[in-house]
Amino acid sequence: xxxxxxxxxxxxxxxxxxxxxxxxxxxxxxxxxxxxxxxxxxxxxxxxxxxxxxxxxxxxxxxxxxxxxxxxxxxxxxxxxxxxxxxxxxxxxxxxxxxxxxxxxxxxxxxxxxxxxxxxxxxxxxxxxxxxxxxxxxxxxxxxxxxxxxxxxxxxxxxxxxxxxxxxxxxxxxxxxxxxxxxxxxxxxxxxxxxxxxxxxxxxxxxxxxxxxxxxxxxxxxxxxxxxxxxxxxxxxxxxxxxxxxxxxxxxxxxxxxxxxxxxxxxxxxxxxxxxxxxxxxxxxxxxxxxxxxxxxxxxxxxxxxxxxxxxxxxxxxxxxxxxxxxxxxxxxxxxxxxxxxxx
Amino acid sequence: xxxxxxxxxxxxxxxxxxxxxxxxxxxxxxxxxxxxxxxxxxxxxxxxxxxxxxxxxxxxxxxxxxxxxxxxxxxxxxxxxxxxxxxxxxxxxxxxxxxxxxxxxxxxxxxxxxxxxxxxxxxxxxxxxxxxxxxxxxxxxxxxxxxxxxxxxxxxxxxxxxxxxxxxxxxxxxxxxxxxxxxxxxxxxxxxxxxxxxxxxxxxxxxxxxxxxxxxxxxxxxxxxxxxxxxxxxxxxxxxxxxxxxxxxxxxxxxxxxxxxxxxxxxxxxxxxxxxxxxxxxxxxxxxxxxxxxxxxxxxxxxxxxxxxxxxxxxxxxxxxxxxxxxxxxxxxxxxxxxxxxxx
Numbered sequence: 001x002x003x004x005x006x007x008x009x010x011x012x013x014x015x016x017x018x019x020x021x022x023x024x025x026x027x028x029x030x031x032x033x034x035x036x037x038x039x040x041x042x043x044x045x046x047x048x049x050x051x052x053x054x055x056x057x058x059x060x061x062x063x064x065x066x067x068x069x070x071x072x073x074x075x076x077x078x079x080x081x082x083x084x085x086x087x088x089x090x091x092x093x094x095x096x097x098x099x100x101x102x103x104x105x106x107x108x109x110x111x112x113x114x115x116x117x118x119x120x121x122x123x124x125x126x127x128x129x130x131x132x133x134x135x136x137x138x139x140x141x142x143x144x145x146x147x148x149x150x151x152x153x154x155x156x157x158x159x160x161x162x163x164x165x166x167x168x169x170x171x172x173x174x175x176x177x178x179x180x181x182x183x184x185x186x187x188x189x190x191x192x193x194x195x196x197x198x199x200x201x202x203x204x205x206x207x208x209x210x211x212x213x214x215x216x217x218x219x220x221x222x223x224x225x226x227x228x229x230x231x232x233x234x235x236x237x238x239x240x241x242x243x244x245x246x247x248x249x250x251x252x253x254x255x256x257x258x259x260x261x262x263x264x265x266x267x268x269x270x271x272x273x274x275x276x277x278x279x280x281x282x283x284x285x286x287x288x289x290x291x292x293x294x295x296x297x298x299x300x301x302x303x304x305x306x307x308x309x310x311x312x313x314x315x316x317x318x319x320x321x322x323x324x325x326x327x328x329x330x331x332x333x334x335x336x337x338x339x340x341x342x343x344x
Numbered sequence: 345x346x347x348x349x350x351x352x353x354x355x356x357x358x359x360x361x362x363x364x365x366x367x368x369x370x371x372x373x374x375x376x377x378x379x380x381x382x383x384x385x386x387x388x389x390x391x392x393x394x395x396x397x398x399x400x401x402x403x404x405x406x407x408x409x410x411x412x413x414x415x416x417x418x419x420x421x422x423x424x425x426x427x428x429x430x431x432x433x434x435x436x437x438x439x440x441x442x443x444x445x446x447x448x449x450x451x452x453x454x455x456x457x458x459x460x461x462x463x464x465x466x467x468x469x470x471x472x473x474x475x476x477x478x479x480x481x482x483x484x485x486x487x488x489x490x491x492x493x494x495x496x497x498x499x500x501x502x503x504x505x506x507x508x509x510x511x512x513x514x515x516x517x518x519x520x521x522x523x524x525x526x527x528x529x530x531x532x533x534x535x536x537x538x539x540x541x542x543x544x545x546x547x548x549x550x551x552x553x554x555x556x557x558x559x560x561x562x563x564x565x566x567x568x569x570x571x572x573x574x575x576x577x578x579x580x581x582x583x584x585x586x587x588x589x590x591x592x593x594x595x596x597x598x599x600x601x602x603x604x605x606x607x608x609x610x611x612x613x614x615x616x617x618x619x620x621x622x623x624x625x626x627x628x629x630x631x632x633x634x635x636x637x638x639x640x641x642x643x644x645x646x647x648x649x650x651x652x653x654x655x656x657x658x659x660x661x662x663x664x665x666x667x668x669x670x671x672x673x674x675x676x677x678x679x680x681x682x683x684x685x686x687x688x
Binding site for chain 2 (some may be wrong): 258
């Protein structure tokens, strides 16, 4: 019998604006292998995924599922290692690395049905949270299924250096598109331009109005925008919508500019639906979960891309379990480039 | 040789708000059959179609085509009768009734390639402008291709008693949907309820805020909205978007609330794209012209519906060529029920 001291971050207070340490409390419990039931394992967490959707679940609104319950461990994807295993489990063994959804705790009991086995000889373990994980799923299928990019089309990506954006931009390049990335610092746009080889980049912080961003976009893409993959929303999105072509496809993957204060009481922005009309454009919201069952298809195509270095990716790694709430907050100030992860 | 005195309404000034007589001038010219070239006819106009899209074309913005040129005859669909015919025309003869796009003039020279022959023994001539014309096209294909209604789903239609709305609501009923119509007077909602047999109606003028309309919608459709067919935009649309279900489809056919002052300088409204995200909803703009080549399919299915009285329709007929600009203005104050037509 093993017993572990288990620290957990409890989501304890609903945020009204940005989420940070004030909305969490740290709790220490213990976890014993005597609790293991059939087909269960004890995991030791190693890498925690930090994702903007966490803030949507903290809204009091009915979102894509019930709001995250208060006074429970903050949910989230984790890469961990199996420490103990119920004798009934055949497919896994102690020492295996797995992806699980066991949230912000140092140890967790997990049903094996919810685990994906990882092979760290094939690709780094953190890729299961980013370039070959949930962000990849919504990037790969959102761009291709909804966007249907054709060679020569112009694709604009907001939040282009984020976990999802960096993947979308590169798949769009692979598909032969003219790709413009929007991000919030010179460091980020340098990464987009020099490493990801995008055709154009915009540091939106250098512009103060929708109109100025629109004009810069017009300079970079005088032929107009065929596909807009939006992670950000707000006035950046307004500026891109002003540039869309007939039959444009707009993929709504995120609206991070709205998550801190615009969920419960929406911000105001210019009405634009009349443009959807005369441009016969389409807007569609996508969530990674809708493509869960197509993950094998993605891994088959994208794993070699990662192994061969055809896909670049950045990760921002924060150390220390105690920093999880602080790290989540970083997302809403754009402090990460690429996938944001906490390592313990 | 015949010569006709021909009055024409010239679009002479770009409106900044609502369009009315100030933006037109009446011109009298003459038209002689000596002008007829190969495959051309002289038409005498009988019924003029008044449509909200005319106002979009008058915006200075790049819309779905170039803005309507100033100092030209106002474009538009017309039902007319052939008066004279070039001997080269084989498919038509004098006296034939046709649908043409010759605009606001009493007589017109038209190429036969742009004419659709009408049979007034089959259905009334005015149906070619409404229930079996352009509004039907965008209603029939917009609802079915984009909306894909399934029996038991809830369909909300704004501008429900307008030329397009009255068709959409009835097709949705035929498809087995729970249909709620929004319109702007008790007379209109009575028509929707009693004649079109809708499941629920809302006179939006009885409510003053988005929230109140949302609550009324919630009362009428506690199960939420699966399809929203929007002819109106503005705060009515905000209220419906607050009620959408997962995988909702929103068809943007019109945004008439925005045409008078919101095209050039957009009105402000609440940002809602984050809802598209967590509801995985789709918004798509549709124009009748995109379905022009599928008109035979529509006529084959819908003509019997009209002949058998399965589809009801209203028309608002204004008499007198001189009233065309005034009649166009009526659209933007909701003074028509069903298709708005000027008869001469």
